[in-house]
Structures are given as structure tokens and as C-alpha cells.
Amino acid sequence: MIRLFHVPLSPFCRKVRLSLAEKKLEVELVEERYWEKSTDFLRRNPxxxxxxxxxxxxxxxxxxxxxxxxxxxxxTPVLMPNDPEGRYEVRRLVNWFDDKFHNEVTANLLYERVNKKVMGAGYPESRAIKAGAKAVKYHLDYMGWLLDQRRWLAGNAMSLADFAAAAHLSSLDYISDVDWNRNENVREWYAKIKSRPAFRSLLADNVPGFPPPAHYADLDF
Structure with a gap:
């Protein structure tokens, strides 16, 4: 049995969940309060x-x-291109979302609004939330620009780059922090990826104390 130690709204965990589900690999999900730094958990990942x-x-x-x-x-199914240039572009965009998007958007919105409360780490900082709300617009515009030229973010086939982006955006969508009307290309892209069977477990997530908005699990928004 494959076992994933995760946090439901973590975009990094969601990216792995999407990859496993797309490959139709059954996985046991174990929620991990990693911030408590238990001895057992630190043995698994120092x-x-x-x-x-x-x-x-x-x-x-x-x-x-x-x-x-x-x-x-x-x-199979393939999530990384066969050619070096294609693999480079996928890796570049995975890093874009896991580094730049995460630091500028996810950490300022999701972590401030949800993680701090769950971890008992204080109150959200309004300055960080304002910065995240401003930055997400830039990132949505960049995604729209990419999708003007390609069917998917990294090329003409769905890839890990799409899962990385969808992992972050789905976490933010859970707290209604994505303006899906800002860019039609991005909205259509997310509707496609949200409708995939691999996405079902993400749409079923429910974090105690943070109910999702009505549109979160609606495939038609």
C-alpha cells in the first residue's frame, strides 16, 4: 500500500495526490500535523x-x-515530455509555482488565513494578505499569456506543470481567493483540469473550521 503523509490544503501535497490519482495508483492518505514535529515524523523526514x-x-x-x-x-499516462526542451519547460513552471507563486501568493493568502489558525500561530497579517491579493493577479495574467500560445501551460499536452499550478490554485479556491473572471483562458484551463477524475479527492476535502465555498466542488463553477 502506498501511503502519503499530507495536509489537505498543502499545494505540495496536492500535486503529489494529483500525480498518483492520474496514474490510478491507490494511496492511503494520512494527515500529518507536521508543525508539531513529532519524533516519528522527523524520522521519516528530518x-x-x-x-x-x-x-x-x-x-x-x-x-x-x-x-x-x-x-x-x-x-503512463505521460506527465513529462520526452524531449529535453519540453522537460525543461515543465520543470521551469513547476518551480515557478512551487517557488515564486508560493512565496508571493500562497504563503500570503492560504498560510495567513488558514495555516496560522490551524497551527495556533497568531492572527493573519493584513499587509501579507494585501500583497498576496495583488500578486495573484499578475500570476493569473501570466498563465493567461501562456495559454494564449499553448493548449496547456507547458505545451500541447497536460503535464506536471498543470498539476503544480492547479494544486496551488485549488488550495486558494477553497478559501475563495481566486478571481476566475480575470482571465477566460485560465478559467477554461481550470475547468478542464478540475473535471478530471484525478481531481475528485481534492474536491472532497473539508478542513474543520473552514468550510469550502459552494462553487469549490462545482465543475461548472
Whole structure:
């Protein structure tokens, strides 16, 4: 049995969940309060971060590396292009969302609104929330520009880049922090990826104390 130690709204965990589901790999989800830094958890990952995947008798950490491991072990359906240029573009965009988007948007919105309360780490900072709300517009515009030229974010086939983006945006959508009317290309892209069977478990998430908006699990928004 594959086991994933995760937090439901973590975009890094969601990216791994999407990869596993797209490959039709059954997984046991174990919620991990990683901020409590339990001894058992730190044995699994001394970095004290989720996701942590137990698969093939191995303990795997770091979401991008986990997703590429899954891709290499289960290459169909394909989520990484065969050519070096295509793989570069996917990796560039995965890093874009997991680094730049995360630092400018996710950390300022999701972490301030939800994580702080769950972790008992104080109150949201209005300055951070304002910065995140401003930055997300820039990122949606950039995604729209990419989708003007391509069917999917990294090219003409769906890839890990789309899962990375969808993982972050779905987490923000859970707290109604995405303006889907800002860019029609992005809205249509998200509707396509949201409708995939791999997305079902994400749409079923429910975080105690933070009920999702009515549109969150609605495939037609």
C-alpha cells in the first residue's frame, strides 16, 4: 500500500495526490500535523515537511522529486515530455509555482488565513494578505499569456506543470481567493483540469473550521 503523509490544503501535497490519482495508483492518505514535529515524523523526514510518500518500500520527500519518481516508475499516462526542451519547460513552471507563486501568493493568502489558525500561530497579517491579493493577479495574467500560445501551460499536452499550478490554485479556491473572471483562458484551463477524475479527492476535502465555498466542488463553477 502506498501511503502519503499530507495536509489537505498543502499545494505540495496536492500535486503529489494529483500525480498518483492520474496514474490510478491507490494511496492511503494520512494527515500529518507536521508543525508539531513529532519524533516519528522527523524520522521519516528530518526536514519536518510534508509531503512524505511511502512507496516501494522507500520513504520519499520533496514534492517535485516525488512526482518525477512516480513518473519514472509509472510512465503512463505521460506527465513529462520526452524531449529535453519540453522537460525543461515543465520543470521551469513547476518551480515557478512551487517557488515564486508560493512565496508571493500562497504563503500570503492560504498560510495567513488558514495555516496560522490551524497551527495556533497568531492572527493573519493584513499587509501579507494585501500583497498576496495583488500578486495573484499578475500570476493569473501570466498563465493567461501562456495559454494564449499553448493548449496547456507547458505545451500541447497536460503535464506536471498543470498539476503544480492547479494544486496551488485549488488550495486558494477553497478559501475563495481566486478571481476566475480575470482571465477566460485560465478559467477554461481550470475547468478542464478540475473535471478530471484525478481531481475528485481534492474536491472532497473539508478542513474543520473552514468550510469550502459552494462553487469549490462545482465543475461548472
Amino acid at each position: 526536514a519536518g515537511k510534508v509531503p512524505v510518500l511511502k512507496m516501494d518500500g522507500k520513504i520519499l520527500t520533496e514534492s517535485a522529486a516525488i512526482c518525477e519518481y512516480i513518473e519514472e516508475m509509472h510512465p
